[in-house]
Amino acid sequence: MDIKETVVVDKNTGEVLDNKAEIIRHKKVSDDTFISVYLNDMSGLMNIKNQTELRILTWMWKLSTYPDDEFPGNCVVLGDLLMDKIEKDLNIKRQTIRNTVVNLVKTKVLIKDTKHRSTYYLNPEYFFKGKVNELPKVRQVILQYDIENESNKTKNNETKNNL
Numbered sequence: 001m002d003i004k005e006t007v008v009v010d011k012n013t014g015e016v017l018d019n020k021a022e023i024i025r026h027k028k029v030s031d032d033t034f035i036s037v038y039l040n041d042m043s044g045l046m047n048i049k050n051q052t053e054l055r056i057l058t059w060m061w062k063l064s065t066y067p068d069d070e071f072p073g074n075c076v077v078l079g080d081l082l083m084d085k086i087e088k089d090l091n092i093k094r095q096t097i098r099n100t101v102v103n104l105v106k107t108k109v110l111i112k113d114t115k116h117r118s119t120y121y122l123n124p125e126y127f128f129k130g131k132v133n134e135l136p137k138v139r140q141v142i143l144q145y146d147i148e149n150e151s152n153k154t155k156n157n158e159t160k161n162n163l
Contacts, residue, residue, distance in 0.1 A: 002026070047107035052092060056100045057109065059086055064122055064129050074122040074129055075113075 008018040048054050063082065065075045076082075078101065087094050101120065104110040109126065113119035122129065 047104075047109050049103070049107075052096065053100050053104060055090055056086065056092070056097060057104060059090065060110070060120070060122065061127065061129065066129060074124055074127070076120050076122070077116075078118045078120065 002024040004022045006020045060076045105112045111121040
């Protein structure tokens with residue numbers, strides 16, 4: 001902890017006009033404890049409609065995974081234990097959490113993993129958790145996965161229409 005003292009003195013009279021002391025507390029953190037929000041594409045944040053969505057998204061930011069050799073990162077698995085924790089800590093009913101997550105998927109703030117139940121990804125076009133040099137890998141894997149899902153939906157819709 002440092003103390004920074006600032007004294008403002010009138011140059012003509014020598015009178016002390018103001019005397020401030022600030023306590024500066026330093027905290028060492030690693031760069032991978034931050035979440036990045038892309039200012040050039042604020043549309044992800046603009047899609048957040050209310051305080052409940054922001055509170056739940058903030059929790060998902062905190063709980064999302066870091067990239068590693070097996071998984072791309074930006075992932076949150078909303079199983080029963082995690083849903084219980086969010087419900088308790090944020091004092092939000094489970095159904096409200098579910099509805100909010102569905103809305104965040106509709107607005108593409110979150111990407112739903114259709115192969116793994118209760119698994120979601122923070123959209124890496126808007127947010128990223130981890131080291132900057134890992135971002136290209138995360139974007140490629142998650143966005144490629146999202147595109148595969150969209151093309152599968154199109155194929156399924158075409159098949160249904162042809163029946």
